[in-house]
Amino acid sequence: xxxxxxxxxxxxxxxxxxxxxxxxxxxxxxxxxxxxxxxxxxxxxxxxxxxxxxxxxxxxxxxxxxxxxxxxxxxxxxxxxxxxxxxxxxxxxxxxxxxxxxxxxxxxxxxxxxxxxxxxxxxxxxxxxxxxxxxxxxxxxxxxxxxxxxxxxxxxxxx
Amino acid sequence: xxxxxxxxxxxxxxxxxxxxxxxxxxxxxxxxxxxxxxxxxxxxxxxxxxxxxxxxxxxxxxxxxxxxxxxxxxxxxxxxxxxxxxxxxxxxxxxxxxxxxxxxxxxxxxxxxxxxxxxxxxxxxxxxxxxxxxxxxxxxxxxxxxxxxxxxxxxxxxx
Numbered sequence: 405x406x407x408x409x410x411x412x413x414x415x416x417x418x419x420x421x422x423x424x425x426x427x428x429x430x431x432x433x434x435x436x437x438x439x440x441x442x443x444x445x446x447x448x449x450x451x452x453x454x455x456x457x458x459x460x461x462x463x464x465x466x467x468x469x470x471x472x473x474x475x476x477x478x479x480x481x482x483x484x485x486x487x488x489x490x491x492x493x494x495x496x497x498x499x500x501x502x503x504x505x506x507x508x509x510x511x512x513x514x515x516x517x518x519x520x521x522x523x524x525x526x527x528x529x530x531x532x533x534x535x536x537x538x539x540x541x542x543x544x545x546x547x548x549x550x551x552x553x554x555x556x557x558x559x560x561x562x563x
Numbered sequence: 564x565x566x567x568x569x570x571x572x573x574x575x576x577x578x579x580x581x582x583x584x585x586x587x588x589x590x591x592x593x594x595x596x597x598x599x600x601x602x603x604x605x606x607x608x609x610x611x612x613x614x615x616x617x618x619x620x621x622x623x624x625x626x627x628x629x630x631x632x633x634x635x636x637x638x639x640x641x642x643x644x645x646x647x648x649x650x651x652x653x654x655x656x657x658x659x660x661x662x663x664x665x666x667x668x669x670x671x672x673x674x675x676x677x678x679x680x681x682x683x684x685x686x687x688x689x690x691x692x693x694x695x696x697x698x699x700x701x702x703x704x705x706x707x708x709x710x711x712x713x714x715x716x717x718x719x720x721x722x
Contacts, residue, residue, distance in 0.1 A: 465705075465709050468709065468710060474709070487698070488698045488701060488702060491691065491694050491695055491698050492695055492698045492699065492702070494702065497702055497705050497706075498705070520687065524683035524684055524687055525683055527687055528679065528683055528686055528687035528690055531687055531690045531691055531694060532650065532690055534694060535650045535690060535693060535694035535697060536650055536651055538694060538697050538698050538701055539646070539647045539650050539651045539697050540651065541701055542647060542697055542700055542701045542704065543647060543651070543653065543656055545701065545704040545705070545708060546624075546656045546657070546704070547656075548708060549704060549707060549708065550624050550627065550633070551627060552711055
C-alpha cells in the first residue's frame with residue numbers, strides 16, 4: 405500500500421514537490437475495485453488515468469481469432485494506466501481487470517483541465533510525466549516488433 | 564512545401580494560435596538534408612524533434628539477424644519525428660534517412676526548456692501534442708502486436 409505522502413517518488417508525480425501534490429490532491433478521486441472486476445473495457449471510451457495505490461491489475465486484450473483474452477501486462481502499486489485514453493480521448497485499447505482488491509487514485513480529463521487552470525507548471529510536469537510513460541511503452545513495443553519482424557517470421561510477414 | 568504561416572494546421576502545433584507560434588518561432592532552427600543523408604542514427608543520443616516542412620524521410624531499423632535495414636514508416640511534410648527522444652532523452656530507437664532533399668524545423672531539448680520559461684501555456688500545449696502523437700503510434704503498435712500474437716503465431720510465441 406502506497407503512502408500518499410510519498411507520491412513524488414513515483415513516475416507519475418516525478419518532479420512535483422510534496423507541496424504541489426497537496427495543491428492538486430483534490431482533483432484526484434479515490435476508487436476501489438474488487439478482485440475480478442473489470443476496471444476498463446476494451447472499446448469503451450476512457451477519460452481518466454488510474455494510479456494504483458494498492459493491489460495489482462492485468463491488462464488484457466480480446467483475441468482476434470478465437471475466444472478469450474491474452475494478458476499483455478501486469479501492473480502493480482505505483483504504476484499508472486489509462487494515459488493514452490486521458491490524452492487522446494479514444495476508446496480503450498485494452499481491458500483492465502483487478503487481480504487483487506485494488507485501490508486507485510483517479511484523474512479525469514476534467515480534473516486535468518482543472519489542474520491546468522490552477523497551476524500551469526504542475527500541469528505541464530504531469531503531462532510530461534505521462535508522455536514519458538507512454539514513450540517508454542512505445543520503445544518497448546518497437547523492440548518487440550523489430551524482434552518479431554526481423555526474426556524467423558520475417559518472410560511470412562512480408563508476403 | 565509547407566507555408567510557415569499555416570503551421571497551426573499541423574498536429575504538432577494544434578491548439579497554438581498564429582500569434583503564439585510567432586512567439587516561439589525563434590526557438591526552432593531550420594535544417595536541411597540531402598537525399599540519402601542519415602538524419603538520425605539508431606543508438607545515438609537524440610535530443611530534438613524534427614518537423615518536416617519539405618521532403619520525405621524513412622524510419623528504418625537494423626535487422627537483428629542478418630544485415631541491412633527494415634523500413635518501418637515513411638513520413639511526409641507536416642509530420643514529426645524524434646518525439647520520444649526529446650521527451651525521454653534516450654538513444655534513438657531507429658534511424659531516419661532522407662528519401663528526398665529534406666527541410667525541417669528543429670526543436671532541441673534546450674529550446675523546449677526555453678519555451679517553458681517563456682510561456683507555460685504554449686509549452687504545455689506543445690507537450691500535449693507530442694504526447695498525443697506518441698500515443699497514436701503506440702495505439703497502432705498495440706494493434707499490430709495483438710494481431711501478430713493472436714493470429715497464427717500465438718502458439719510459437721507462447722512457448
